[in-house]
Amino acid sequence: MTNVGGSAAEPAAAYPVQQTPPVAAPEVMTAGPNAAPAGAVAGYPGAYYVPAEPDRFTRFFTRLYTRSPRWAAPVAALACMGVGVGYTLLTDPTHSTADAIPTCLLKMTTGLDCPGCGGTRAMWFLLHGDVGAAARHHILFVFVLPFLLYLYVAWAVQHMFRWRLPQLRISTTTIGVVLAAWFVFTVLRNLPWAPFTWLYV
Template sequence: MTSVDRSDAAQPHPHADLHTDHSHGGSTGGAPQGGWPAGPPGGYPVESDRFTRFVQRLHARTPRWVVPLAAVGCVAAGIGYTLLSDPTRSAPDALPTCLLKLTTGLDCPGCGGTRALWYVLHADLPAAARHHFLFVFALPFLAYLFIAWAGRQAFGWRLPELRVGPKLVGGFLAAWFAFSVIRNLPWPPFTALYV
């Protein structure tokens, strides 16, 4: 049997008040369960800077349709660039170009996406799918998600929501990775995917 020194058992722990605070429901660290009641530890209130206050005021005064309209403008600019540049007739090294393809000769995960969009806009789905099958597959879902989000933000529409969970996103990214590897294999029939 071993003897236990109990001389310091009666002494309170020097930081015992930090581990249990009975006045706030027994949470750890002296903070209540809902966070710090009056700012961060130390009791100093945090004042937001001028830029943060400006952004908050701008956000409060901006009509709700401005952000969806800006997003539509970005999409329209991308579509306009695709239609004007005609990526199906440009040289492989024309600017802007894919750095990975320029340096290694391999198709990157996004290679062929602009050409696929061009073919979609010209209603040639087989050619679009040949240039980037996953882009063509994902395009209707992305368009619906965008329309549902923009309609809800701008007009308060309540379209049925698509359930996009982590497993679905992970599965799509895994398929995209596999597609990116397969399209660079140098044997038939995989060479048909090379763009």
């Protein structure tokens, strides 16, 4: 290629580009006579990090957490479970109508069972000692419930009394397997053929 004057253009490689070596940011001294003040940002002299002031809502729950006794969290969790059990016993979901409140929007609009459909009824039957009927309404809930109860007991005992029960090791693989089984169960229970119709609630 030639330029306007007719002379050949020099290749770009003939003019090497000078590269400036990167300069590492200086470290912030945290000890000694030359120590920087707290919050100093490395590489930016005179710049300081100022943490945000927590709002009133955050301060309230922080104080509540730091001042609460050790037994408060397990008792609060137990109270929540007690409310759920009491609601189940009082409402008797086995005799409620399809449009009773609360209802499953997926079931009401499509007629399909959602992943949680039948769980409240399964709990009601378990509370009355009928494991077979509970499994009929939600077999996965019946299978998982003992593990969830043990996790709560082990956590509550350690939190309140510092007793360490054998811990259940729940890996990401275990969680993935349970979620996959739950998905397969949800699909199978909506198939309109025997024996899958036994799972339809």
